[in-house]
Amino acid sequence: TMYITVILFLCSSVIRLYTSHVTEISCIKGCLNFDPSSGIPPLWTSLPPEHWTRHHVCDWLQYCCDSYKLDAAYISFSHFNVLGVQLCSMTKEDFTEAAGICGQHLYSILQDIRTNGEAEGDTEFFECLMWILIILGMQSSHLWEFLRDLLLSSEDTSGILDWEDQEQGIFRVVKSEALAQMWGKRKHNDRMNYEKLSRALRHYYKTGILERVDRRLVYKFGKNSYGWH
DNA sequence: CCAACGTTTCCTGGTT
DNA sequence: AAACCAGGAAACGTTG
Numbered sequence: 685t686m687y688i689t690v691i692l693f694l695c696s697s698v699i700r701l702y703t704s705h706v707t708e709i710s711c712i713k714g715c716l717n718f719d720p721s722s723g724i725p726p727l728w729t730s731l732p733p734e735h736w737t738r739h740h741v742c743d744w745l746q747y748c749c750d751s752y753k754l755d756a757a758y759i760s761f762s763h764f765n766v767l768g769v770q771l772c773s774m775t776k777e778d779f780t781e782a783a784g785i786c787g788q789h790l791y792s793i794l795q796d797i798r799t800n801g802e803a804e805g806d807t808e809f810f811e812c813l814m815w816i817l818i819i820l821g822m823q824s825s826h827l828w829e830f831l832r833d834l835l836l837s838s839e840d841t842s843g844i845l846d847w848e849d850q851e852q853g854i855f856r857v858v859k860s861e862a863l864a865q866m867w868g869k870r871k872h873n874d875r876m877n878y879e880k881l882s883r884a885l886r887h888y889y890k891t892g893i894l895e896r897v898d899r900r901l902v903y904k905f906g907k908n909s910y911g912w913h
Numbered sequence: 914c915c916a917a918c919g920t921t922t923c924c925t926g927g928t929t
Numbered sequence: 930a931a932a933c934c935a936g937g938a939a940a941c942g943t944t945g
Binding site for chain 1: 919920921922923928929
């Protein structure tokens with residue numbers, strides 16, 4: 685239970701963080717600079733260049749050669765048998781001496797990483813996490829999960845949806861149309877409204893996902909829902 | 914291509 | 930009167 689709760693919390697936070705920036709999964713795929721099917725991204729991507737070991741520097745060179753189609757024959761690898769700190773202190777001239785025209789490319793790539801370093805490391809981390817969640821099929825796409833995650837998130841939901849009694853799983857829809865808009869956004873459907881959302885919720889009564897509460901805009905999680913305690 | 918699933922859309926009629 | 934609620938019926942998109 686603890687494990688599931690932690691995973692659910694992580695999922696909802698990461699997904700919410702992401703859906704606010706990215707509208708489509710394909711977008712996320714496009715942002716990634718590594719092939720998810722071949723495993724995790726190289727370690728150096730999550731570290732600032734200043735902290736790279738000789739090995740990281742080597743990996744980075746290899747990556748640059750592959751990704752930017754640089755000819756390794758022009759690169760004097762002995763010049764790059766250095767620590768990250770030393771690599772960062774190298775001037776553009778040093779790079780040119782070590783790898784000619786490729787050196788200038790490498791120099792600008794490195795400077796780019798250094799300037800965007802922190803943020804890139806962060807987004808990279810979340811992209812990676814996001815991918816893992818998608819691969820594990822943990823992106824909740826069902827309406828009741830969407831509501832549950834919204835209720836569970838510490839994020840300010842601007843009083844759109846609130847617990848009435850979390851122990852019993854009773855919650856209240858505060859701003860019905862705003863909620864419908866959020867759901868519509870998630871499903872890329874701008875024609876969504878509370879009339880239709882509530883119809884979908886009423887379908888849940890027969891499957892035990894929700895139980896009826898005879899109060900306007902109040903719903904209750906049923907025995908076939910989980911993760912809201 | 915099929916079928917099941919989870920809605921989405923539309924609707925009629927009733928309640929607060 | 931506006932906003933909700935109850936479900937039937939059928940269309941729809943995704944997934945297995």
